[in-house]
Amino acid sequence: MMQRRAFLQTALKGALLCGSGGAFLAAMLKAKHSKDSYALRPPGAEDEERFLSLCIRCGLCVKDCPYNTLKLATLLDHAKVGTPFFEARKVPCYLCPDIPCIKACPTSALDKKHLEKNQGVGSLKMGVAVVDPISCVAFWGIRCDVCYRVCPLIDRAIKLENKHNERTGKHAYMLPMVQNDVCVGCGLCERACITKEPAIRVLPVAFVSGKVGNHYVKGWDAKDQERVKDAKPNTLNPKTDNPLDYLNKGL
């Protein structure tokens, strides 16, 4: 009798511990490999480091968003567990003029500077929209300007570029061109895009923007040209430099 009981106990313990441990592991792995392994943060959280040091994970921003845009990350989401993020294709940020999410944040993880007068939503930078020219039908020559028209910064964040369509000989392409410095990353375009998977997507700024090294000088800009004066020659050191990479050495 006692033996069977002990056996059952051990079996139960083992099964439950393995089960919960396994489920935990599976959840973590799923999160790691989730398809959208990036997170768009709420308005005012442009500096991810600053944001992560301040967010107390209270969800007040989530609760005060009238469009239910924001979500707190669970174990299965890629964003750091408990922090707010949004998925533009599901619900974009509608850029409320009074930005209630920022108002709600008790720790200023969402930067209060955007609430100041004459700041406006134009100062936000949740991400940058990127067009995939392969699946955007405008690049096929089909007329679609949905993203252009839905953009709250119409004709500023996306401009339409006209180009002759060689294929038909008599039509024009009207190509959506995102102005990276103007786009605020609200995701309205991603939400509205007519293709099965959006041909225009918002990515966090860090995923999109590059950075020019100091040794490129705008020769046509008199002030920038000044910098050439105290420039040092940039020569290869055959011992330490890989000649295959010499064009961007020392960056």
Next chain:
Amino acid sequence: MRYLVLRRLMQCGILALFAANTWILKGNLSASRLFNTIPLSDPFAALQVFLASLHVEITALLGALLVLCVYGLFLGRAFCAWVCPVNMIVDFAAWVRRKLQFRGVHLGLPKNLRYILLALSLILSFALATPAFESVSFIGVVQRGIILGTASWLIVALLLFCVDAFLGDKIICSKLCPLGAFYALTSRYALLKIKHDAMRCTKCELCWEICPERQVLWMVGLKSVSVNSGECTRCGRCIEVCEDDALGFSILDLKGSFKKKDLG
């Protein structure tokens, strides 16, 4: 039973209020807004945020001070027994452990582990510039999961249950949880106390059996002093099991706070 029922009502009621998301209570246990105006925040979480960001936001600070005052001055470590949802999980685990008589493994964890983890959380928050315990907090996962109505927190709940049921007695709350440690440290001089009357005590040790922090009951049967350790969660379990009326809640037992553990 009285306090047990009250505690469950309180725990579930607070979570339900958060889940209902009305003007009464918004947010979650990390930080919230009461009646749409009064800020409340978890003082330990706020402390980590301050250390991580070196920035003090007035709303979070007020909220933290308010909560800290309520517990530090009046209710003691009542958060753990009356608010924290993990309490329901570990209580269930303890119940299963008792019923099925698991003696099982005893992890030889150091007695002061939770205080070490508390210090570690604060140091790491500063070093990593991110609220360290909040990033991995099982309390956070559980409470947010319940309030937001998601499911993945159940994994963590099961893990917590298994640890406390099979790996040893009361590991989560009295060995691992830095938030409990934080409240224990700040609750030393809170007014609400458990009063012990040694004259009535028959040394049945029932209170000892049931108490989640039994070291605080060192005076039982020996001395008529109040439970003066901040580690007492003011759960009232000891009061309920004591059949000799030797224990009860008391306030304004100021002397009790300062009594030393000298039994000589």
